[in-house]
Amino acid sequence: MIVRIATEGQYRLADEAVARVNALDNEAVAAVEAGDEARFTELFGQIVALIRAEGTPLPEDELHGSDVIVPPPDTSFEEARHDFSGDGLIPD
Amino acid sequence: MAGLTGRFSTVVKAKISKLLDRAEDPSETLEYSYQKQMELLQNVKKGLADVVTAKKRLQLQSQKLEQQVVKLDTQARQALAGGNEALARTALERKSTIQAELQGLDGQIAELEAQQQSMTENQAKLQAKIEAFRSKKEVIKAQYSAAEAQVRISEAATGVGEEMADVGLAMQRALDKTENMRARAQAVDELERAGAFEDLTQLGTGEDDIDRQLKELSGGTQVDSELEQMKAELAAGGKSAGELGSGEQGGQSA
Numbered sequence: 001m002i003v004r005i006a007t008e009g010q011y012r013l014a015d016e017a018v019a020r021v022n023a024l025d026n027e028a029v030a031a032v033e034a035g036d037e038a039r040f041t042e043l044f045g046q047i048v049a050l051i052r053a054e055g056t057p058l059p060e061d062e063l064h065g066s067d068v069i070v071p072p073p074d075t076s077f078e079e080a081r082h083d084f085s086g087d088g089l090i091p092d
Numbered sequence: 093m094a095g096l097t098g099r100f101s102t103v104v105k106a107k108i109s110k111l112l113d114r115a116e117d118p119s120e121t122l123e124y125s126y127q128k129q130m131e132l133l134q135n136v137k138k139g140l141a142d143v144v145t146a147k148k149r150l151q152l153q154s155q156k157l158e159q160q161v162v163k164l165d166t167q168a169r170q171a172l173a174g175g176n177e178a179l180a181r182t183a184l185e186r187k188s189t190i191q192a193e194l195q196g197l198d199g200q201i202a203e204l205e206a207q208q209q210s211m212t213e214n215q216a217k218l219q220a221k222i223e224a225f226r227s228k229k230e231v232i233k234a235q236y237s238a239a240e241a242q243v244r245i246s247e248a249a250t251g252v253g254e255e256m257a258d259v260g261l262a263m264q265r266a267l268d269k270t271e272n273m274r275a276r277a278q279a280v281d282e283l284e285r286a287g288a289f290e291d292l293t294q295l296g297t298g299e300d301d302i303d304r305q306l307k308e309l310s311g312g313t314q315v316d317s318e319l320e321q322m323k324a325e326l327a328a329g330g331k332s333a334g335e336l337g338s339g340e341q342g343g344q345s346a
Contacts, residue, residue: 004254004258006100006104006258006261006262007210007214007258007261007262007265009217021097022095022097025095025096025097025098026095028095028096029095029096032096044096047097060217060220060221060224061220061221061223061224062224062251063221063224063225063228063247063248063250063251063252064247064250064251065105065108065247065250065251065253065254066101066254067101068097068098068101069097069100069101069104069105069254070097070100071096071097071100072261072262072265074265080096
């Protein structure tokens with residue numbers, strides 16, 4: 001699967017790692033819903049670290065759309081809240 | 093994939109398909125998106141210039157504040173030598189406020205430096221993608237049937253479109269941060285303009301104003317100990333300090 005960390009770049013990631021990202025992502029959503037900023041920051045950091053560690057960066061001359069796009073690494077808790085509940089991080 | 097990631101993906105992809113309207117003939121889509129790419133590249137260059145300007149401004153401010161620190165220190169010594177302890181205290185308090193501000197500035201300069209770096213990398217990456225897109229476009233046109241070419245060009249255009257959206261997002265975030273710093277830089281300008289010692293005589297209200305704007309370092313104890321140190325130095329015969337007549341500052345009381 002091709003995964004992009006927004007503002008950073010694209011990685012090719014094995015399905016097994018994608019499943020782990022997905023599990024962490026669901027936990028991160030739960031943390032946001034619970035208003036638990038510390039937990040969210042920790043989980044989101046783990047997601048980004050996992051992709052960086054296990055993924056292979058896509059060469060610059062390869063042009064593919066990503067299957068999954070992860071929000072920017074510096075996403076704040078406020079932004080995540082907004083992203084989850086409303087219009088997302090990208091303004092029109 | 094649900095969650096934040098899935099939601100974020102959906103939002104970005106909606107943006108990309110808006111960017112690359114598929115209803116067009118593929119070659120038109122290509123030309124259109126190529127033009128868009130060039131526009132974006134121009135924007136990134138402009139954004140980069142903004143970041144560099146903001147950084148230079150902060151660096152200049154930082155230099156000025158450092159000069160102020162030296163000046164205030166000297167002036168505190170002069171005031172003390174002239175027997176005006178209240179004035180010396182005011183100068184040291186101001187110095188400590190400026191030092192706190194200097195620390196904040198240094199952090200911001202470092203952050204802008206990092207942003208400049210990452211925007212430069214983004215720009216290079218986008219340029220590489222555009223080049224790849226350009227050459228692929230010709231290869232695809234030459235090698236495939238019209239229908240097949242359409243599919244492949246769509247995929248390549250999506251890849252570039254996504255890169256464009258992403259660079260746009262990175263730039264937006266960098267500029268938002270730069271904007272925040274601009275407001276702070278303005279506050280520092282005012283602090284700097286308020287001047288050092290010369291203005292202390294008329295700072296009765298001015299100082300309060302600055303205090304409100306800038307987070308004041310709780311430098312009470314630091315000021316006290318600096319005052320003590322200066323006194324000790326003076327007592328030890330350090331007659332190097334200037335000779336401000338205490339009479340000149342007679343009207344001053346802090």
